[in-house]
Amino acid sequence: MQIFISTGEVSGDLQGSLLVAALRKQAIAAGLELEIVALGGDKMAAAGAILLGNTSEIGSFGLLESLPFVLPTLQVQRRAIAYLKQNPPDLVVLIDYMGPNLGIGNYLRRQMPQVPIVYYIAPQVWVSSITLGNTERIIHVCDKLLAIFPEEARYFQDKGAKVTWVGHPLVDRIEHFPSREAARRQLGIADDAIAVALLPASRHQELKYLLPVMFQAAQIMQAKLPQVHFWIPLSLEIYRERIEKQIQRYGL
Template sequence: MRIFISTGEVSGDLQGALLIAALQRQVVAAGLELEIVALGGEKMAAAGAHLLGNTSSIGSMGLFESLPYVLPTIQVQRKAIAHLKENPPDLVVLIDYMTPNLGIGTYLRKHMPQVPVVYYIAPQEWVWSVSLRNTSRIVSFTDKLLAIFSEEARYYQENGAKVSWVGHPLVDRMENAPSREAARESLGIAPEQIAIALLPASRRQELKYLLPVIFQAAQNIQAKLPEVHFWIPLSLEIYRESLEKAIQRYNLRATVVSGQQQEVMAAADLAITKSGTVNLELALLNVPQVVTYRLHPVTAWIARNILKGSIPFASPTNLVVMREIVPEFLQERATPENLTQAAMELLLNPSLKEQTLTDYDQMRQCLGEVGVCDRAAEEILQMIPDNAMFVI
């Protein structure tokens, strides 16, 4: 069996790797062979995929922010389509990564309608869509949509997609997460030391728009709590130099860590973080967090005034329950002062921290049961035409 998987950015690479591992487990158990070709990143390659292109650093959020990635995105999309022409797969899995995957999905429906297309972790049109145009395109070429959020499932089903809600794959990933004590021992953090994780960037644009705000807040906290130490896990190795220069510039007591992101998060008393999948990881590890995000001011103005877009929340942690259970500061409210105040309250107010942990418990109930990746893999394998009688 041959499966083609297309995704991008750091989070897509992680989700793709978790899915590939589940697919391999089930195929081996059934005595079958599976070849996976993909657009993705190093984690997917390590899980067994042959990469056509590394897309983990090709991605952005916003209009102006996307301009440097237009040409790389077109190139990787064309490379994928050329491969599909020459090597028709038994099935295609698309994971998030909306712009390239819209092009790939549309091509498949027009030129290779016999190849089933599964969209796993569909673009969050249910959160920020200003029209149904992209939703309709997704539904038109998708044979099965595997939703990770219940609201996502409802939205796409109401708009004509065939949907299965499988739950969020991070539920599986957190099964093997280290305890706070084990993580601190691994990193050499003393039990009494205040450790704060800083997670400013998984996209290059975030180094420009978020890093200064988050690092200035860290500097403010350091002035108030001299015993604090900051830990910064690398999302991509290419960001190391920028982060280390910023640490010197802001005179932070901080350590950059590679390959131990989960340990850093598990060990932390608090995280100051960009909005994204990492917010759910922190919540599942019971780490209080302050969330922020900024776009280019012109992008934000266009979204508000021309596209008339609005979002209830940016952080997935809040979106899951549709209320603010972690403080988030967006655009004009994303200031060092606001981040500092929210962080200090979470660090010094035990009742506020306790309420956060209680809210995390409620959120966790909305993410599904363990076995998400296996359920997704089973749904995918059953879509392969010559494998209609595949039984797990």
């Protein structure tokens, strides 16, 4: 059996990797041969997917800000479609990543109507005040929608989608999280230290616009609380140098 999974950005790569691991586990238990090809990132590849293109580094938002990423996104899409033409999958799973995934979904609807499409973690139009017909487009491209929130399931069901609420995948991960004390030991944080996490998200534009504001706030905190120590997760290795330079610039 061959499954094609399409997602983008750091969050999609994480959710995709959890799905790949779960599918492979189920396949082994059922005695099935399973091949998963994907658009995703390093986490999905590490979980066992064959990457047709890495989409975790080309996520963006905004209009003008997104222009540098249009061509790379189109190239990845074309590569995936060319592969699917030659190797029609048994199942397609779309994870978030609305623009590119709707493009791929619409192509498959026209050219390979026999291939079932599942939208897992649909774009969050159900909490947006500006849907602009995106709800109908999402429903149109998929045979089944798997929702991670109850309200999400109700929203799409009311709109006529075939939907099942499956719960949030991160709930399973929480069971394996270390305790606060264990986590602080692993990170080398003293019991009496003040540790503050700065979370600027993972897109290029988010680092560009949010990080300076966060670091300015951190400067104020540091001036009042000299013992404070800041932590920032590295969502992608390509951001390391940029973030380190900013840390030095703001004297954090």
